Amino acid sequence: MIRKILKWIGGSLLAIIVLLLAGYLFISWNIGQRTEKKYDFAVQSLAIPTDSTSLSRGEHLVVIKGCIECHGKDLGGKLMMDDAGLGRLVASNLTKGQGGLPSDYSTADWIKALRHGVNREGKPLLFMPSHETTLLSEEDLTAVIAYCQQASPVNSSLPTNELGPIVKVMTYLDKMPLLAVEKIDHNLPMIAKADTTVGVAQGKYLSVSCVGCHRAALKGGEPLAPGLPPVPDITSTGNVGKWTQDQFMTVLRTGKTPGGHQISNDDMPWKMTAQYKDKELISLYQYLQSVK
Ligand code: HEC
Ligand code: HEC
Structure with missing residues (x-):
């Protein structure tokens, strides 16, 4: 009798382990598909200002929107985490120094990232809060781009991203904002200018x-x-x-x-x-x- 029960428990445990493993493999495959998906958005063309008022507005926004928190004070990029469970995540070097954005990274590429959450190839940016930057007014978005585009080049050699199992599972359960591109309403028109009076x-x-x-x-x-x-x-x-x-x-x-x-x-x-x-x-x- 005891042997039978033990055998049964052993069998159930094995079944649970096999099921968990199959579940994880499915989740891993699913996240792989979603992070490699290629999107094609019609990118709006915007004029980037060069006046000092816009540049200082851009600088302020880069601070209060947390860009420097993730991308570093000098926008030279930062290793955000490196952990067995979570994986490795790097916020890009946003300057045109070594290891930074390519020399032909255009305004359209900036708009793809900040409005649509994809890189210049149309693939999802990971953990970049584009679902928030997409809601910036045209005036603010262009000020941010103007400020970043004139940042002094910083040389940095940063590793590549690698998603850990916890991030994959939490993303699958929609508990982590990994893929902003999936959260954005890509047809929502941009507001021209935000109200800047107190209220x-x-x-x-x-x-x-x-x-x-x-x-x-x-x-x-x-x-x-x-x-x-x-x-x-x-x-x-x-x-x-x-x-x-x-x-x-x-x-x-x-x-x-x-x-x-x-x-x-x-x-x-x-x-x-x-x-x-x-x-x-x-x-x-x-x-x-x-x-x-
Ligand atoms: C990264 C996540 C995060 C963001 C972004 C964030 N908060 Fe918080 N906030 C928290 C957490 C977590 C706590 C609780 C901290 C604690 O209990 O020690 C908190 C606490 C607070 C508190 C204290 C509330 C209380 O009852 O003690 C205020 C006020 C607050 N946040 C306002 C804001 C405002 C305004 C913004 C946007 C400008 C903001 N937070 C953005 C995570 C965040
Ligand atoms: C929570 C952290 C975080 C914040 C805040 C953040 N970023 Fe990012 N950003 C990232 C990460 C991580 C990546 C890299 C994504 C990848 O490689 O898939 C990224 C990528 C980018 C890219 C794409 C670069 C490329 O290689 O194509 C641009 C542009 C960018 N961020 C600009 C900004 C700006 C401007 C702000 C502020 C308005 C900002 N980011 C705020 C984390 C952040």
Whole structure:
């Protein structure tokens, strides 16, 4: 009897292992197909400005949109992670130095990346938040491109990307923004110019940078990955609804909450939000207060 039960358990375990392995092989194949898929988008042609106002706007956006967080302060590229489970991920060198963008990388190539989430060959960019940059106004998108195009060349030798099993499984379950190209509405027209006066409209435009973590409704949710803190509700129904504008600004500039909790920059990028201008933080506060 015992032998029979043990045999049965052994058999079931084996069946489970075979099933898991088959499942993983399927997921790995599926992600392989999706990352190698070639897209062909009609790229809008845009004039890139050269005036100093646009360049300094571009510089500000490159800071507050986190480009330098991933691509490095000098835009020379960065190894973002290198881990057995997650794999290796490199944010490209965006300059024209060695190991950077090819010398004939054109404005159309920039637009493919920032509006559509693909490289110049039409293949998906991995982990590049193009689903956010695609929502920039034409004025802001062209300012970002203008600023990046005149960046001083940086020489860097960076390894290639390699996806680990955790990233593949989480992408398959739609828990990780690996393939922005699949999340973008490619037919959505670009707005010409964003409202830059203090108020709810500007706050809403800026909140595109928050929804990736705080979720579409900004009501927070489960941790972004196992081991990380839960993501808080940042609308009027969360703590932000109780905080004054000054308290809110202090949280986004120092990571320290009125309750005395110190937020780690790895969990919530407050070193990035610290660079927002006063009028941008006030607009965000007003917008978040308006979300019921
Ligand atoms: C969360 C990290 C992250 C942020 C934020 C980010 N990028 Fe990227 N970006 C990446 C990664 C990773 C790649 C490389 C993708 C690949 O190789 O598949 C990339 C690729 C690119 C490319 C394509 C380069 C090529 O080889 O074709 C451009 C252009 C680019 N990023 C510009 C920007 C700009 C401009 C910003 C800010 C508005 C920005 N990125 C913000 C991670 C990021
Ligand atoms: C990379 C993910 C990420 C992004 C992007 C992000 N946040 Fe957060 N945020 C978090 C996490 C996680 C916490 C909780 C940290 C903790 O509990 O230590 C948090 C905490 C906060 C808090 C404190 C809330 C509370 O109740 O304590 C505020 C306010 C906040 N974020 C606002 C924003 C705003 C505004 C933006 C966009 C400009 C933004 N966050 C972008 C992940 C993010």
